[in-house]
Amino acid sequence: MLRLATPEHQRFIQAASFNASFGGGEANVAVSLANYGLLTEYVTRLPQNDLGQSVIMELRRHNVGTNHIIRGGERLGIYFLETGSVSRPSKVLYDRAHSSIAEIKPGMIDWEKVFSAAEWFHWSGITPAISEGAASVCKEAIETASKKGVIVSCDLNYRKNLWKWGKSAPEVMPELVAGCDIILGNEEDAERVFGIKPDESNYSTREIKASAYESVCRKLKKKFAKAGKVIITLRGSVSADYNTWSGILFDGKKLFEAPVYQITHIVDRVGGGDAFMGGLIYGILTYKGDDQKALNFAVAASCLKHTIHGDFNLVTVAEVEQLMRGDASGRVVR
Amino acid sequence: MLRLATPEHQRFIQAASFNASFGGGEANVAVSLANYGLLTEYVTRLPQNDLGQSVIMELRRHNVGTNHIIRGGERLGIYFLETGSVSRPSKVLYDRAHSSIAEIKPGMIDWEKVFSAAEWFHWSGITPAISEGAASVCKEAIETASKKGVIVSCDLNYRKNLWKWGKSAPEVMPELVAGCDIILGNEEDAERVFGIKPDESNYSTREIKASAYESVCRKLKKKFAKAGKVIITLRGSVSADYNTWSGILFDGKKLFEAPVYQITHIVDRVGGGDAFMGGLIYGILTYKGDDQKALNFAVAASCLKHTIHGDFNLVTVAEVEQLMRGDASGRVVR
Amino acid sequence: MLRLATPEHQRFIQAASFNASFGGGEANVAVSLANYGLLTEYVTRLPQNDLGQSVIMELRRHNVGTNHIIRGGERLGIYFLETGSVSRPSKVLYDRAHSSIAEIKPGMIDWEKVFSAAEWFHWSGITPAISEGAASVCKEAIETASKKGVIVSCDLNYRKNLWKWGKSAPEVMPELVAGCDIILGNEEDAERVFGIKPDESNYSTREIKASAYESVCRKLKKKFAKAGKVIITLRGSVSADYNTWSGILFDGKKLFEAPVYQITHIVDRVGGGDAFMGGLIYGILTYKGDDQKALNFAVAASCLKHTIHGDFNLVTVAEVEQLMRGDASGRVVR
Amino acid sequence: MLRLATPEHQRFIQAASFNASFGGGEANVAVSLANYGLLTEYVTRLPQNDLGQSVIMELRRHNVGTNHIIRGGERLGIYFLETGSVSRPSKVLYDRAHSSIAEIKPGMIDWEKVFSAAEWFHWSGITPAISEGAASVCKEAIETASKKGVIVSCDLNYRKNLWKWGKSAPEVMPELVAGCDIILGNEEDAERVFGIKPDESNYSTREIKASAYESVCRKLKKKFAKAGKVIITLRGSVSADYNTWSGILFDGKKLFEAPVYQITHIVDRVGGGDAFMGGLIYGILTYKGDDQKALNFAVAASCLKHTIHGDFNLVTVAEVEQLMRGDASGRVVR
Amino acid sequence: MLRLATPEHQRFIQAASFNASFGGGEANVAVSLANYGLLTEYVTRLPQNDLGQSVIMELRRHNVGTNHIIRGGERLGIYFLETGSVSRPSKVLYDRAHSSIAEIKPGMIDWEKVFSAAEWFHWSGITPAISEGAASVCKEAIETASKKGVIVSCDLNYRKNLWKWGKSAPEVMPELVAGCDIILGNEEDAERVFGIKPDESNYSTREIKASAYESVCRKLKKKFAKAGKVIITLRGSVSADYNTWSGILFDGKKLFEAPVYQITHIVDRVGGGDAFMGGLIYGILTYKGDDQKALNFAVAASCLKHTIHGDFNLVTVAEVEQLMRGDASGRVVR
Amino acid sequence: MLRLATPEHQRFIQAASFNASFGGGEANVAVSLANYGLLTEYVTRLPQNDLGQSVIMELRRHNVGTNHIIRGGERLGIYFLETGSVSRPSKVLYDRAHSSIAEIKPGMIDWEKVFSAAEWFHWSGITPAISEGAASVCKEAIETASKKGVIVSCDLNYRKNLWKWGKSAPEVMPELVAGCDIILGNEEDAERVFGIKPDESNYSTREIKASAYESVCRKLKKKFAKAGKVIITLRGSVSADYNTWSGILFDGKKLFEAPVYQITHIVDRVGGGDAFMGGLIYGILTYKGDDQKALNFAVAASCLKHTIHGDFNLVTVAEVEQLMRGDASGRVVR
Numbered sequence A, B, C, D, E, F: 001m002l003r004l005a006t007p008e009h010q011r012f013i014q015a016a017s018f019n020a021s022f023g024g025g026e027a028n029v030a031v032s033l034a035n036y037g038l039l040t041e042y043v044t045r046l047p048q049n050d051l052g053q054s055v056i057m058e059l060r061r062h063n064v065g066t067n068h069i070i071r072g073g074e075r076l077g078i079y080f081l082e083t084g085s086v087s088r089p090s091k092v093l094y095d096r097a098h099s100s101i102a103e104i105k106p107g108m109i110d111w112e113k114v115f116s117a118a119e120w121f122h123w124s125g126i127t128p129a130i131s132e133g134a135a136s137v138c139k140e141a142i143e144t145a146s147k148k149g150v151i152v153s154c155d156l157n158y159r160k161n162l163w164k165w166g167k168s169a170p171e172v173m174p175e176l177v178a179g180c181d182i183i184l185g186n187e188e189d190a191e192r193v194f195g196i197k198p199d200e201s202n203y204s205t206r207e208i209k210a211s212a213y214e215s216v217c218r219k220l221k222k223k224f225a226k227a228g229k230v231i232i233t234l235r236g237s238v239s240a241d242y243n244t245w246s247g248i249l250f251d252g253k254k255l256f257e258a259p260v261y262q263i264t265h266i267v268d269r270v271g272g273g274d275a276f277m278g279g280l281i282y283g284i285l286t287y288k289g290d291d292q293k294a295l296n297f298a299v300a301a302s303c304l305k306h307t308i309h310g311d312f313n314l315v316t317v318a319e320v321e322q323l324m325r326g327d328a329s330g331r332v333v334r
Helices: A025-035 A050-061 A111-117 A126-130 A132-147 A169-177 A189-194 A210-223 A272-286 A291-305 A317-324 B025-035 B050-061 B111-117 B126-130 B132-147 B169-177 B189-194 B210-223 B272-286 B291-305 B317-324 C025-035 C050-061 C111-117 C126-130 C132-147 C169-177 C189-194 C210-223 C272-286 C291-305 C317-324 D025-035 D050-061 D111-117 D126-130 D132-147 D169-177 D189-194 D210-223 D272-286 D291-305 D317-324 E025-035 E050-061 E111-117 E126-130 E132-147 E169-177 E189-194 E210-223 E272-286 E291-305 E317-324 F025-035 F050-061 F111-117 F126-130 F132-147 F169-177 F189-194 F210-223 F272-286 F291-305 F317-324
Strands: A002-005 A017-022 A078-082 A091-095 A120-124 A151-155 A182-186 A229-237 A243-250 A255-257 A261-263 B002-005 B017-022 B078-082 B091-095 B120-124 B151-155 B182-186 B229-237 B243-250 B255-257 B261-263 C002-005 C017-022 C078-082 C091-095 C120-124 C151-155 C182-186 C229-237 C243-250 C255-257 C261-263 D002-005 D017-022 D078-082 D091-095 D120-124 D151-155 D182-186 D229-237 D243-250 D255-257 D261-263 E002-005 E017-022 E078-082 E091-095 E120-124 E151-155 E182-186 E229-237 E243-250 E255-257 E261-263 F002-005 F017-022 F078-082 F091-095 F120-124 F151-155 F182-185 F229-237 F243-250 F255-257 F261-263
Touching: A017 A050, A025 A050, A025 A120, A025 A126, A025 A272, A050 B078, A050 B091, A050 E050, A078 B050, A091 B050, A111 A132, A120 A126, A120 A132, A120 A272, A126 A132, A126 A169, A132 A151, A132 A169, A151 A272, A169 A189, A182 A189, A182 A210, A182 A272, A189 A210, A210 A229, A210 A243, A210 A255, A229 A272, A229 A291, A243 A291, A255 A291, A261 A291, A272 A291, A291 A317, B017 B050, B025 B050, B025 B120, B025 B126, B025 B272, B050 C050, B111 B132, B120 B126, B120 B132, B120 B272, B126 B132, B126 B169, B132 B151, B132 B169, B151 B272, B169 B189, B182 B189, B182 B210, B182 B272, B189 B210, B210 B229, B210 B243, B210 B255, B229 B272, B229 B291, B243 B291, B255 B291, B261 B291, B272 B291, B291 B317, C017 C050, C025 C050, C025 C120, C025 C126, C025 C272, C050 D078, C050 D091, C078 D050, C091 D050, C111 C132, C120 C126, C120 C132, C120 C272, C126 C132, C126 C169, C132 C151, C132 C169, C151 C272, C169 C189, C182 C189, C182 C210, C182 C272, C189 C210, C210 C229, C210 C243, C210 C255, C229 C272, C229 C291, C243 C291, C255 C291, C261 C291, C272 C291, C291 C317, D017 D050, D025 D050, D025 D120, D025 D126, D025 D272, D050 F050, D111 D132, D120 D126, D120 D132, D120 D272, D126 D132, D126 D169, D132 D151, D132 D169, D151 D272, D169 D189, D182 D189, D182 D210, D182 D272, D189 D210, D210 D229, D210 D243, D210 D255, D229 D272, D229 D291, D243 D291, D255 D291, D261 D291, D272 D291, D291 D317, E017 E050, E025 E050, E025 E120, E025 E126, E025 E272, E050 F091, E078 F050, E091 F050, E111 E132, E120 E126, E120 E132, E120 E272, E126 E132, E126 E169, E132 E151, E132 E169, E151 E272, E169 E189, E182 E189, E182 E210, E182 E272, E189 E210, E210 E229, E210 E243, E210 E255, E229 E272, E229 E291, E243 E291, E255 E291, E261 E291, E272 E291, E291 E317, F017 F050, F025 F050, F025 F120, F025 F126, F025 F272, F111 F132, F120 F126, F120 F132, F120 F272, F126 F132, F126 F169, F132 F151, F132 F169, F151 F272, F169 F189, F182 F189, F182 F210, F182 F272, F189 F210, F210 F229, F210 F243, F210 F255, F229 F272, F229 F291, F243 F291, F255 F291, F261 F291, F272 F291, F291 F317
Parallel strands: A002 A078, A120 A151, A151 A182, A182 A229, B002 B078, B120 B151, B151 B182, B182 B229, C002 C078, C120 C151, C151 C182, C182 C229, D002 D078, D120 D151, D151 D182, D182 D229, E002 E078, E120 E151, E151 E182, E182 E229, F002 F078, F120 F151, F151 F182, F182 F229
Antiparallel strands: A002 A017, A017 B017, A078 A091, A229 A243, A243 A255, A243 A261, B002 B017, B078 B091, B229 B243, B243 B255, B243 B261, C002 C017, C017 D017, C078 C091, C229 C243, C243 C255, C243 C261, D002 D017, D078 D091, D229 D243, D243 D255, D243 D261, E002 E017, E017 F017, E078 E091, E229 E243, E243 E255, E243 E261, F002 F017, F078 F091, F229 F243, F243 F255, F243 F261
16 A cells, blocks of 8 residues: 655645655554564555555565565555644545455455465454455455464454445454454454443543453453454553553453553654554564563564654564663664 | 656656646646636536645635535545656556546536536546546536537547546547537547548657648548637657647638747646647637637647646746747746 | 745754745734635735745635735745754744835725725734834724724734834834724733733743733733733743643633643644634634633634644644544544 | 755746755855865855854855955845746846845945955946945945956846846946956846947847857957956857857957857756856966966856856866866766 | 765765665666566675665565675775766765675685576676775686586676775786676776777767777677677767767677667666666577677667666666667657 | 764665765864854864865864864765664664774874964864774874863763774773863763763663762762863753753862753754763853853753754854753744
């Protein structure tokens, strides 16, 4: 997906140019994993034009495999981004309808081949939101992956301005999520997709209490039996420039809480959740069995994402681990 | 329509940003006319979002009326532009499918009201190329205009990469063009749309002889009885940076030829034809009866367009007239 | 007025380019009002050159009427802006002497015609500061407006580096302000223009107590009998990047206080007062009789201005109202 | 003087930023001479603000002495530049009225001290055009220089949009030029300032014949007895991007002609004449007695100026001499 | 190698920023081949820092294999580029001493493994110019390649400002070139490296006659028996903006001449020779036995390179073939 | 030294351009002093190329004397800068090996002449870290300065990634520092260079207590008998965007503490220590005997540096004094 962002906090109606980069939920996760040294393949459908080619080149640049990408369709999806400040929110304007991925149909991708040597499959709730075809292909993938014993993870990623193809998230998502081993959501997704709210009622957007979301984890876990882990990212929005950031992980028995980071001068928060997911997958695969460490890696990695322009989280394992050790001082490295 | 152009001759696959401006056939003509001091209204359909709003703001900036623009639909059409150089051609990548104007339907615009005080209606062959709805609305407009005695002009403007909605230009255009008083085309349009070729065969793209196109004019005039004037722009392409530029006008009796300009260091040639049309309408309305002068104004005006970034021809009547008087020296004005 | 701002916190002596935009007290108020959907006309005098033309085009872009602007004079006024940071203040370098508006003379503008269908006239203390002619024309306008029953508002807007034409603000302003129905000032203007200080003495620039300024309101109200409302903006300057922002309104009986906003990451604070005035006029005209709501709208609107580059406050009524409802979280809208 | 140029051939009404640099006739000559290794002092009056300071810093950067610059007055003169292309001329918009130098008065500069160790004094016809004060100070300087045996040179530099202070160039210039040892003009100056035309009449702006201007040299020489050398620059304007460039020098007996350069892809032609003058002074001082070589150096140096952004001619003696030797091939130096 | 180029024809002493890209002789050839769809590996030594990493990412982006790149050493080589105009030449300032590749030693690269599945090995005369180590490693590679039956090609690429490590090109190159099957040089290399001059003496830099270089080919062929083909690029330098471009190929029996292209508005000529080599290798491998077509592909491909920013030739086979068919008109593709 | 910084918080691997400026420890101090009006000479060795020339031009621009700079050697040292944010640290990538200054040898600079009229000599611990030659020349300078009664100051400035030439800082620095009258270090230097730690152990990087460093001062003073004053800068690193900043000065008897500044929105912190040193030297020379005021000037001056792009502290004495008076409100100056 092409991301066209206005420069330096400009409003859309001021922009005489757009900064162009590429991104999108699953691609962002793939870049994170490739950065950490894992082998990844990004599977999608792209148009046979120079913009589609640019996506492939950018993925290659970040060492993400492009072997299973198919070409076809009319256009590359676009999202326009206006970066907010203080009490002015950022705005995302989606222009994804009729994109190559939106017009994908079941059977176009050979999932058997894709998963022939795969260990993990990740998808995000944005994909089934785009079109009926994308939802069907997503289901196809989840089923094939499950059948072949590939771990399946999802990020609920609810977007109210997508989901325009006829069915709603609550109608479509349960069946898909049921096939997942790992479920990630933010503090609002569970409510919007499944109607699952925290028991505690007096929460604010400014301060997010981890404890308030334990009940959400438990309910999700109960609803989706296959899921071994449920994870919730916790973003406190003090302002468009200042967020707090943390997360919790529930393994069915125990609730793990990560430290809370103060992100006081956000550079770019888009892709924060994807950076979390990328960190989480890396953590689970690397710190086998140590869910606390996996969670902490995910939170620290995505905390750093907020300091980087673009959708991709361009950090190294060493940088994440330094922050995990508590060094958030930002002292010059020279 | 949003125009996203790579900066400074960059290829699409190199671009980290796009220069954003707005343009499109009929809008470009309207801006020319408004610049020359004529009252204009631009009629179209735009999405109800910040990009649609930006189009309206930009039109207002150039004093083009926006009173009859309707809002609705999914998206603003986009075209991506890669500016070539020497023997590397410029590339245009259309992303106009499913735009608000593509999904227009007959009845959405109140043409009776639009033409209640209008003197002239101009449309371009790009509009019926976009979709069946756009073609129908175009027909609706031409019929209403004709009925109310409004002069109708068209620019054939053939684009092979549009015309994907089911019918071809040769199937659709004749009926529309038949309602026109003034027909403009470039040296290829007549052949591609109506199969009308010059009699002389040994023409090249590098040197364009005016005489070779007299036969095209005569055939067009014969085919479309209502048309009082047929005009052909003559572009010789020495390279992507260097074109020659002229035009001829046939009034059914006499062929008028304009001087040939050497445009040796092109800044931006997109919109050159629209600038010609804008100049022509101004010339016909202003130099009443003096078709030679009207033609010369059109050619000089559009010659200047090639030195200006963006689709719009930002020149004054005084600047065009100075060039008409033969001063192409480009000496500093201070 | 042309605004030439150094990019990205550069000092004047570092700048190799300037960002160019247009602005100025009354124009900024007009743009706010046009943005909120009100019909406005901006009355001024501009030179007959491309810079003057650019001002008109920019106003048209924002839907501000330009029907009463007269052309003439030597030059467009300029102000250079160096944006500060932390403890380094922003600097404004005025280059407005001998501008077209500075050399305006009484009689040049036909105020009878200007006010023939007007409901409200707003002027700012910057205008009479520029030159004797501008002060006289300002007086002329206030008198004509008053005579025709047009509401008159003013923003005291004291600038010590203007007022160089021979008379001082205390000599000129009282007569002008006496004709006003609405008087706006910041926490320093009343003292500098009329010698009116808060009763409480131990105020700081860092924290501004609303209560301290009630006495200023009362004294202003007493001094200017015609004024139905006196409003004071309250800016606490923690640093060049972080201000607090609020305001009070006194209607002769009751003091209304607005919430205090924490503007922790200022993008551009120039035009903040004008955005307040624009919001206030809109609020008074829209929430008829509800002065608390009008004040709250003014403060919220101008709070948002601090996040937008340029002099103009490019926000919608919906955006202001969302902030008035208390949502300052800046969460991404998508 | 501050130069504010629109980027990349933009028109004034398109510009969202201006490239800022410094320049002006005599300063440009001084920078040329300092670049070639000569000791220079630039004498002017600048405002006591950050823009005035920036001028001084920029002069120091180029090793031009600033010891005799006085500070005072209201503002720094500005000129806005829109760079043309092909048949669209560049435009210069002067905003120099009321600048510090325009408001200079006789006696402000201690010319005795300035010339105490000087060998050469150069002034340009732009200075007396600005204001009566500037003209008087210019006269003061010429007289003091002459008295002290300093060589005096001038560049006639006629600008029709200056000369607005009450007297015309033909009224003021003769007395000033009479004090000069070296007179430089372009192919139009002599006619506009003194009414001296070439004898041959059928000259065009496109091709400039050196022979046609011999008569102009002879008439100038006759009119100004003190002048030992009269030099005319010969610019043929094929288009805004393509000029031919040469010059002739008449020493009262012999006419020297320089080679004609084809400047086919102009980067920035402003300051071309000043670069010529700088080259000429260097040539005369260095190639003592070899006027042909001095002239050739001047033409080659200013030919190179057309390839450099900004008013200043940033070339070395070695680079000019390479071009003088006939190497105009532009092969990469590595 | 990091390329740091001043923007928009700026001189080094004007630059406040540098455009950063990556390039270098053999890398440029590899990118060309990868663009045309061939499998390539680029073998070099890069520092273990973020700049070294960026080189690898950029190569991956263009689909060039990085499997045999070794990491180590102190620094990445840099070259600074100032782009000339008209009669002002471009300047290259090398800062390559002590780079990782300069400090490479024999044995560091496992050439046996590199060539285990290779068909072609290409090196350029820049590599042995850098340091004794680089020359030795180059020799090591040529010997191993020859031993394994890999085709070896070289581009003589003489650079007088390199070759500072103790031996000169004439001392080092003959032994290396003797191992080559294909030898490429420009119109000066043969003379500077081997003292081989054209028989015809009155050649100029402006017009390059193909016939004049037949003798050079014959002498090279005679001197280097292994070489099956000798190729010479022919660049006529009209100015820094306008070059003519062609080439000849001699297969020991027959001289093939390519068409001459007029490159009238050069965007970036650095990498032109490498683009030629890339085209040539592709042509020889693709049009097996048709040397005329291979040569024509090479010349057309590298002609297009002159229109593209950066060292890399970002064109497709289809684009090159269109130019080979004679379409140099640069007409917009839409 | 050339500084190449990625724009707007970009990571090295994202950068398509670098902002270029010049800087380096002692040069930064010299610019500060020149800004405050003191006569300074910067002594170094620069290559004879355009980059070396640019350094000299930039120094001249800031009024720093360049009379004793020698030219020679291979290359200009470079440092690459990636500006961090929040918990992502800034990164400095040194590319200084084999620079002209690194390859300096004793005897190259005529220190007798340099110090003939000097009052103060300042050097930084970065210089001896570069190479053995630089260390030797540094020693040479200190000895000559001491002999001639010139005050000697040093900034310990420990950089772990330099010091690669064979000896370590603890081996080299004591002898050099022993010759100094004034010693400046940051809160880590004393430990890393001399193993001197604060007595109090529970210090953090976030909050720096002045009292904790009194012991460091005493130990330094004791170790280096010649030093009349020991100064330590105190930086608390809350994040990459937010530092606290202060300093202490110990004169052998009394400890002076400066106010602590909250630098909440850092623009550029590189050169902060040099700005402190520049302020300190100015303060000591100006406020003779008032060490508290000298220290306060140093801290306030360098606090302001954090708001300015580039290595140089472009502030005036008046601006520093305003901050010293306690006005950190950043209110617009107009």
